[in-house]
Amino acid sequence: MEATQMQNDNIQLSKFNIKQTMVGKLNYTYLQEGKGHPIFFLHGFPDHAGAWDDLITELAESNTCISPFLRGYYPTDIPKDHDYSALRIAEDIHALALKLDLKEYTVVGHDWGATVAYIMANLYPLHVKRVIALNMPHPKFLKPSLKLLLKARHILYFANRSKSITRLSKNNYAYLDTLYKRWSPKLSAEQLKLEMVHCFEKPWRKEAALGYYWQLGKERKQKERLALYQQLPTIPTLVLIGQKDGTVDLNQFKKMEAEHCFNLRYHNEAGHFLHREATNFCIQQIQHFIQE
Numbered sequence: 605m606e607a608t609q610m611q612n613d614n615i616q617l618s619k620f621n622i623k624q625t626m627v628g629k630l631n632y633t634y635l636q637e638g639k640g641h642p643i644f645f646l647h648g649f650p651d652h653a654g655a656w657d658d659l660i661t662e663l664a665e666s667n668t669c670i671s672p673f674l675r676g677y678y679p680t681d682i683p684k685d686h687d688y689s690a691l692r693i694a695e696d697i698h699a700l701a702l703k704l705d706l707k708e709y710t711v712v713g714h715d716w717g718a719t720v721a722y723i724m725a726n727l728y729p730l731h732v733k734r735v736i737a738l739n740m741p742h743p744k745f746l747k748p749s750l751k752l753l754l755k756a757r758h759i760l761y762f763a764n765r766s767k768s769i770t771r772l773s774k775n776n777y778a779y780l781d782t783l784y785k786r787w788s789p790k791l792s793a794e795q796l797k798l799e800m801v802h803c804f805e806k807p808w809r810k811e812a813a814l815g816y817y818w819q820l821g822k823e824r825k826q827k828e829r830l831a832l833y834q835q836l837p838t839i840p841t842l843v844l845i846g847q848k849d850g851t852v853d854l855n856q857f858k859k860m861e862a863e864h865c866f867n868l869r870y871h872n873e874a875g876h877f878l879h880r881e882a883t884n885f886c887i888q889q890i891q892h893f894i895q896e
Contacts, residue, residue: 635671638668646712709733740888
């Protein structure tokens with residue numbers, strides 16, 4: 605099993621012990637620590653479940669913290685149908701919660717994980733008590749613009765299957781350095797890059813991560829699914845934003861502020877990887893929000 609292999613790897617992705625369980629037809633790998641109110645932590649790209657270790661260390665003192673490696677990300681199984689839609693991942697996480705006998709829980713998500721968190725608020729409002737999204741606007745506010753196309757041009761680069769694999773992996777994954785620097789100028793990402801290269805070098809893992817982007821074209825054609833994605837949440841939702849984020853248009857968040865269903869908090873110096881750059885800020889905001 606790949607979880608055993610992960611434990612024997614030279615590069616450790618988390619300081620916490622890993623667990624596994626079957627979620628549908630996938631063997632899901634996750635980290636779990638603490639007791640109390642359940643909180644799921646969902647990572648983005650290019651990142652992994654260990655991204656939340658520092659937050660979990662603090663928050664696990666009074667909460668059950670669960671951080672899954674999302675479908676396709678090493679060492680969680682690669683789905684045979686290659687379905688990496690946000691809807692399917694949302695269904696995975698809820699199924700994992702039920703498998704762990706958790707009926708009510710909070711979802712914290714970053715990047716792709718934030719998109720999944722927003723969707724879970726719409727799918728499971730009786731189970732998801734709160735959503736906390738990091739550095740990702742709600743899908744309703746992701747309107748195309750020249751500024752957004754420039755900042756999020758990696759999405760266009762990754763749209764082509766064969767070219768995206770080459771772009772990501774050539775020159776020892778030099779494009780990861782470009783992304784980390786552009787998205788979070790002050791982030792020291794050397795160790796993170798080593799960890800992601802380690803994961804992407806496993807068979808079919810970079811294809812799985814890129815599959816999240818390849819899926820976008822299919823989802824744009826599904827009107828009912830897009831309507832679900834753009835539905836505003838009816839549960840308390842906190843959005844944390846690093847103002848130095850090089851991949852988002854901050855005007856999208858400003859438009860969100862007009863909606864009373866969102867609580868927005870900004871960090872002046874952090875970039876896209878807010879949870880890694882401003883850990884204490886994130887901990888304080890999450891603690892306050894879940895105690896309200």
